[in-house]
Amino acid sequence: MAGKAKSVIVGLDIGTTKTCAVVGELTEQGVSIIGIGSHPSEGLRRGVVVNIESTVEGIRRAVEEAERISGCQIRSVFAGVAGAHIQGQNSLGIVAVKGREVDHEDVKRAIEAAKAVAIPLDREIIHTLPQSYTVDTQEGVRMPVGMSGVRLEAKVHMVTGSVASIQNVVKSVNRVGLDIQGIVLEQLASSLAALGEDEKDLGVALLDIGGGTTDIAVFTEGSIRHTAVLPVGGSYITSDIATGLRTPAAEAEKIKLKYGCAYPPLISKDETIEVPSVGGREPREVSRQILGRIIEARVEEILMMAQKEIVRSGYDDHLAAGVVLTGGTALLEGITELAERVFNVPVRRGCPQDVVGLADIVNSPMYATGVGLVVFGGMEAIKQQRSFKGKGQVIDRAVDRMKRWILDNF
Ligand SMILES: Nc1ncnc2c1ncn2[C@@H]1O[C@H](COP(=O)(O)OP(=O)(O)OP(=O)(O)O)[C@@H](O)[C@H]1O
Ligand SMILES: [Mg+2]
Structure with missing residues (x-):
C-alpha cells in the first residue's frame, strides 16, 4: 500500500451497505480528518460478516482510497462491530480499599471484579465501560481516586459479542494486511462523534x-x-x-x-x-x-x-x-x-462534531461511526500517553472532550 508512514489513527466502519475508512490525526484543534475512503459492502448481512472474500474486497478498496487521499500508509485500524449478537449488560464489582484512600489500582480491581460474571464460552467482552462508583455509602461518584473509604463499588456496562462474529471481522481486516488496534461497538463510536x-x-x-x-x-x-x-x-x-x-x-x-x-x-x-x-x-x-x-x-x-x-x-x-x-x-x-x-x-x-480537516466531507450522519472510531483511537492514544508520562500530566488542551471521557472511563 502506498504513501509515507505517519502516525495516524484510522477508523474502519465495516457496514452492511458500505465500508468506510477514515484517517485522522490528533492536532491542537482536536481530531483532524485527513482522508476518507468508502466502498460498497457486499459481504455483510445485518451488520455481520457472512462472506469474508467480499468483505475483504470492500475493506481493501476503502483503505486504498483513504491512503490516496491522506497520503499515508495505513497499517492498523480501529474496527467497528455490530449485529444482533451484541449484548449489553450492567454489572457490579466490589473490592476492599487497601490504603483507606482509593487509588487507581483499587479502581482497576473493582472494574475487574465487575467483569467476573459468567460469560458463555462462545462470547467475549468487547467493552467494560464504567458508569459510576460508590465509596462506602456515597453513591454516584464519577472519579473515586483520592476519596477516603474502605469499600469501593464499580458499576459498569459490559458489552459482549459472539467470538465467531468478532473473529470474522478480525480475519477480514488481517487478510488485507492490516492489524487491529481495537474492536469498538459501532454505536459507541457514533456517540463519541455525534453526542x-x-x-x-x-x-x-x-x-x-x-x-x-x-x-x-x-x-x-x-x-x-x-x-x-x-x-x-x-x-x-x-x-x-x-x-x-x-x-x-x-x-x-x-x-x-x-x-x-x-x-x-x-x-x-x-x-x-x-x-x-x-x-x-x-x-x-x-x-x-x-x-x-x-x-x-x-x-x-x-x-x-x-x-x-x-x-x-x-x-x-x-x-x-x-x-x-x-x-x-x-x-x-x-x-x-x-x-x-x-x-x-x-x-x-447527529453529524460528527468538533472535527477539523475534511470536516465538510464527513459532515453527515452516515460518517458518525467512522469518525467516532477515530475519536476512540485518539482517546486510546492519549490514555497511553498519560500512562507513559504518569499521573497529573497535562493532557492536550485541544482534547478536553476526550479528557473528560477518559477520566470518566479509565
Ligand atoms: N439521503 C438518504 N435518504 C434515505 N436513506 C438514505 C440516504 N442516504 C443513505 N441512505 C440509506 O442509508 C443506509 C446506509 O446507511 P449507513 O451507511 O449508515 O449503513 P451501514 O453502516 O453500511 O450499515 P449498518 O450500520 O446497518 O451495518 C442505506 O440503506 C441507504 O439507502
Ligand atoms: Mg453503520
Missing part, C-alpha cells in the same frame, strides 16, 4: 440507523446505560418500496434517496414521481404521498422497535435531551418529525 457531553448528562438515546442494523445506545448522567443492536435498517425500506411500487430494487433505492420522505404531511398532495416498471413495461406516474406512506410505515416500525428496546431498558423516562439519529437512514427527509411523533421527545440528526 455532546451536555446531552449525555441530561439523558439521550442515540439510534444509528444504517442499511442493515439499528444500533442503540442510551446515556444518562454522563454514562452509557444500555446498548442493543436491532437487525433492521434502511434496506428494508428499499425492499418495501420495490414491492409496493413494483420496481427493481436498484430503482427503489434511487427513488428512496431522491424522493423519499418518512413524514407524509411534509409532501404536497399533487406531487408525483416517475417509477420505472419491471419486465420492460412503461414507467408510471405515482403520487409521492404513496411513496411517503410506504416509507412511513417501515420507519415507524423500526422506530417503535427501538422505543420498545429503550422502554425495556427502563431509561425511557430519562431522555431529557431526546433522541439523536445517525447512520445513512437518518438522512431521510421527515425522519426527525416522525421520530418526534413516536418518541414524544425532541429529535435531531
Whole structure:
C-alpha cells in the first residue's frame, strides 16, 4: 500500500451497505480528518460478516482510497462491530480499599471484579465501560481516586459479542494486511462523534440507523446505560418500496434517496414521481404521498422497535435531551418529525462534531461511526500517553472532550 508512514489513527466502519475508512490525526484543534475512503459492502448481512472474500474486497478498496487521499500508509485500524449478537449488560464489582484512600489500582480491581460474571464460552467482552462508583455509602461518584473509604463499588456496562462474529471481522481486516488496534461497538463510536457531553448528562438515546442494523445506545448522567443492536435498517425500506411500487430494487433505492420522505404531511398532495416498471413495461406516474406512506410505515416500525428496546431498558423516562439519529437512514427527509411523533421527545440528526480537516466531507450522519472510531483511537492514544508520562500530566488542551471521557472511563 502506498504513501509515507505517519502516525495516524484510522477508523474502519465495516457496514452492511458500505465500508468506510477514515484517517485522522490528533492536532491542537482536536481530531483532524485527513482522508476518507468508502466502498460498497457486499459481504455483510445485518451488520455481520457472512462472506469474508467480499468483505475483504470492500475493506481493501476503502483503505486504498483513504491512503490516496491522506497520503499515508495505513497499517492498523480501529474496527467497528455490530449485529444482533451484541449484548449489553450492567454489572457490579466490589473490592476492599487497601490504603483507606482509593487509588487507581483499587479502581482497576473493582472494574475487574465487575467483569467476573459468567460469560458463555462462545462470547467475549468487547467493552467494560464504567458508569459510576460508590465509596462506602456515597453513591454516584464519577472519579473515586483520592476519596477516603474502605469499600469501593464499580458499576459498569459490559458489552459482549459472539467470538465467531468478532473473529470474522478480525480475519477480514488481517487478510488485507492490516492489524487491529481495537474492536469498538459501532454505536459507541457514533456517540463519541455525534453526542455532546451536555446531552449525555441530561439523558439521550442515540439510534444509528444504517442499511442493515439499528444500533442503540442510551446515556444518562454522563454514562452509557444500555446498548442493543436491532437487525433492521434502511434496506428494508428499499425492499418495501420495490414491492409496493413494483420496481427493481436498484430503482427503489434511487427513488428512496431522491424522493423519499418518512413524514407524509411534509409532501404536497399533487406531487408525483416517475417509477420505472419491471419486465420492460412503461414507467408510471405515482403520487409521492404513496411513496411517503410506504416509507412511513417501515420507519415507524423500526422506530417503535427501538422505543420498545429503550422502554425495556427502563431509561425511557430519562431522555431529557431526546433522541439523536445517525447512520445513512437518518438522512431521510421527515425522519426527525416522525421520530418526534413516536418518541414524544425532541429529535435531531447527529453529524460528527468538533472535527477539523475534511470536516465538510464527513459532515453527515452516515460518517458518525467512522469518525467516532477515530475519536476512540485518539482517546486510546492519549490514555497511553498519560500512562507513559504518569499521573497529573497535562493532557492536550485541544482534547478536553476526550479528557473528560477518559477520566470518566479509565
Ligand atoms: N439521503 C438518504 N435518504 C434515505 N436513506 C438514505 C440516504 N442516504 C443513505 N441512505 C440509506 O442509508 C443506509 C446506509 O446507511 P449507513 O451507511 O449508515 O449503513 P451501514 O453502516 O453500511 O450499515 P449498518 O450500520 O446497518 O451495518 C442505506 O440503506 C441507504 O439507502
Ligand atoms: Mg453503520
